Amino acid sequence: MSREHFEENFYVSGHTACAGCGQSMAVRIVMNAAGKNTMVANSTGCLEVFSTKAPETAFGLPWVHSLFENSAAVASGIEAALKFQGKLDDIRVISQAGDGGTGDIGLQAISGMLERGQDVLYVCYDNEAYMNTGIQRSGSTPFYAHTTTTPKGKYSHGNPRPKKPMVEICAAHHIPYSATASVGNPKDVERKVKKALSIRGPKYLQIHVPCPLGWKCDSSKTLEVAKLAVQTGLYPLVEYEYGKLAKVTKIPSARPVQEYLQTQGRFRHLLKDEEALKEVQAVADKNIEYYGLK
Amino acid sequence: MYSVLAAKAKTSEANKTGSWRSTEKPRFKQEECINCGLCKFICPEGCIEGTEKNAYSVDLDYCKGCGLCVYICPKKDIEMVPNQDKD
């Protein structure tokens, strides 16, 4: 089949992401929303592994990967180079990584970039664990999720800690824009990317991306699962501007957390545990109250 | 002396991931399509094309059969059919 009629895609077919991978869907939306005049620094993780196996790449933009924790620093260097060349008005810089590469090992570099006020959009693809290395717990793994390093067991409900509040940590740097999005609302992802790239200065966008393999759900359910995370209040969609909460996506009739948890094998151990379910519901309720999502 | 250092844009298209499908594939009924473009927008492989109503199709050389286009179509105009079905 001829591909001539295909619109300009800046992330193309042939990558080896799992079928239904939320991150591959999101990166395509992000790259296309960014457009031709963008340079991308990428951290180590599933994304670069399934996109750029030598000698091929699925990216249609200038792109560089070096290490796990430094895409924000590499992006800082690209931004400085463009500034030096007087090209920063015409070319955008994106730094992208998974949740581990952002909030754990990458925290220092992102904080430095934000604090220096550089004109970079940082995108975090949040699939809530170290997926590339086989589903280990990260700072972004949600409460009571089963991972290989926080497994469910006789004495364990899974990950005992709440998600690291990266969108707030970034907002605390008083940057122009710090927001969350979900691939379950794909057009909202595009809107937020375009909005962020229209702002000069440091920006943070965290996109919830289901991982069918790691979350143990069917690859055809990626969008449905992501939508449910938002609709239960477990993944609030918020926008901070200069450190202040500016906009939220309201959920007037929030769904009970069971509806979300039962879609994924990583939460299956909770479904018959009333106490545990109450605790997870409390997380959702707290989000709804804190962000005013009703 | 150099060796593999960089890749030219979009060279992954050499890798025909359509071979991954084993059980089912999407069929675009092209009956109720309203040209919303959402299927094309969300396809993780970027292998759905279309610009007009009832004229969207998928490049089976790359489609991995995830079925997300079926989920997102507001008109339920895409269905999964057995992989062996004739196009």
Place this chain on the structure above:
Amino acid sequence: MAEAAKLCRPGVVAAYPITPQTHIVEHLAEFVANGRLKAESLTVESEHSACSVVLGSQAAGVRSFTCTSSQGLLLMSEVVFCVSGMRLPVMMICANRAISAPINIWNDQQDSIALRDSGWIQLYAENNQEAVDMVIAGYKIGENPRIMLPVMVCVDGFILTHGMETVDMPSQEEVDAFLPAYNPPFKLDVDDPMSFGLLGDPSVYTETRYALHKTLEEVLPLIDSVGKEYKEKFGRDSIRKIEEYKTEDAETVLVAMGSVCGTIKDVVDAEREKGNKVGLLKIVSYRPFPEAEIVKALAKVPYVGVVDKDISLGAAGALYSEIKSVLGADKKISGFISGLGGRDIKLSTVRSMFTDTKKEVNPCKFVDLNKELLWDEFKV
């Protein structure tokens, strides 16, 4: 050294404070603040980020500069390997300093030597003049389109970074004539988008290392040709692989790198006055390792002593091991560990090294050891 870097017109400078290189960065920041250097100067939050920033800016096609020492170099070590693997000719000044633990801010060469496998060109300066010349010529060597490798100019911390020396500083016009604008064969470019930093599986990785290794070998003759051009344009011999100081008829030669060579030269001169046939083989280019030149220089020398301001713990000095591996079995080769953690290498110490080399073969002798600080069991 900051002045030398400034003359090369880097567009991006990023470094993190660490004694004893901090003032190089401070001077560059001042140059930028006063408009004497047009560049983006980033105050990064760690050395790992400093090297990552220049990786990014160099990849985007802008000449870049960083500097560090000791802990900072080790912290950025994974980035250092990436920079060479990605063929980005970043320039770094490494102010050689001892490595913790215990923490010690004074000079030895363990830090840069610990990264000798990284694929960077490593040049060791004897004095500030050489350091200046190596930065300028180093950019030219590294940016050669056939080479495209990063360069580490190693200068002994405090000794060279805080010393006072008259230096012949080239003019901006002279440097501009010698060092053209950075024009890499590949870079991040929206009009020709490429991906860098690919996943290299077992079917491709070996060739990338072979290509790096071969390219480093190609640097050896390039040092000669650039050195020749540098001498013609600036009148100095600084750019070379080795320096043979009174080795032609020497019986005993010490091999060393860096500022200690200045001390050794003084001892050589004094000993020669007394009729002792001694000499110094100064290694300037440590990577690539100039094996052929070393073998030739020491061909007729029966007694060789190697001075290491480092030690590969559990084995021997790094330079000693490498020198020994290329010389014939007919030579008596000794290795001396000295100057660690900034301990002064006195003229008398050097004299004793010459004497010991001729007296007996000792592969790993710590000189100037204070036995009172060595105990059989823990005590405070």
